Amino acid sequence: MKRWFVFLFLPLFVVLSGCGVYSFTGATIEGKTINIHVMENRAMNVVPSLTSTLTDKIRSRILSQTGLAPVTTDNADYDISGAVTGYNVTVSGVQNTQQATQNRLTITIDVTFKNKLNEKANFNQSFSRFADFPAxxxxxSVETSLINDIGAQLADDIFNKAFVNW
Known part of the structure; x- marks a missing residue:
């Protein structure tokens, strides 16, 4: 019985371990290094900590899920740069008395991703996420929390577009 088990699963193990580019997150990682530039702020409204918070969220998400080594040189296998292009607060909920009940913070970033190992995977795309808060x-009073929540969502979107190919 044990030999049958070994003969069945040994080839499967060899095939899966030989792939080398698959991770349990579903990401396809072929390279070893990544250069993640600090996001620029081109939005009309400027929040001093915004670009560093977003950059840290993106860096954390990618490095924790891929095992890539961060570098600051131009010869990295992957290169991510971008800019915050929108930081807007709008009304998202109104009562019968025409009074705002909810506001919405929307953050938009334009991202350029370069894959030096597979140029077909390169992209330049805008990502936008929002969070509502009571009027x-x-x-x-809620800005730091909202930026952290939206930043995590944007980091997930960028990671999925760059590495998961969904």
Whole structure:
């Protein structure tokens, strides 16, 4: 019985271990290094910590899920750069009395991804995410939390586009 088990699963193990580019996140990683540039701020509204927070979220998501080594040189296998192009607060909910009940913070970033190992995977794309907050709260009181939540969503979107090929 044990020999049958070994003969059945040994070839499967050899095939899967030989692939080398698959991870349990579904990501396809062929390279070893990545250069993640600090996001620029081109939005009309400027929040001092915004670009560093977004860059850190993207860097954390990619490095924790891929095992890539971060570098700051132009000869990295992957290169990500971008800019915050939108940081807007709008009304997202209104009562019968025409009074705002909810506001929405929307952050938009344009990202350029270069894959030096497979140029067909290169992209330049805009990503946008939002989070709602009560109109009774000031933006300043919820801003840090909203930026963290939206940043995590944007980091997931960028990771999926760059490495998961969904």
């Amino acid at each position: 009774t709260s000031s933006l300043q």
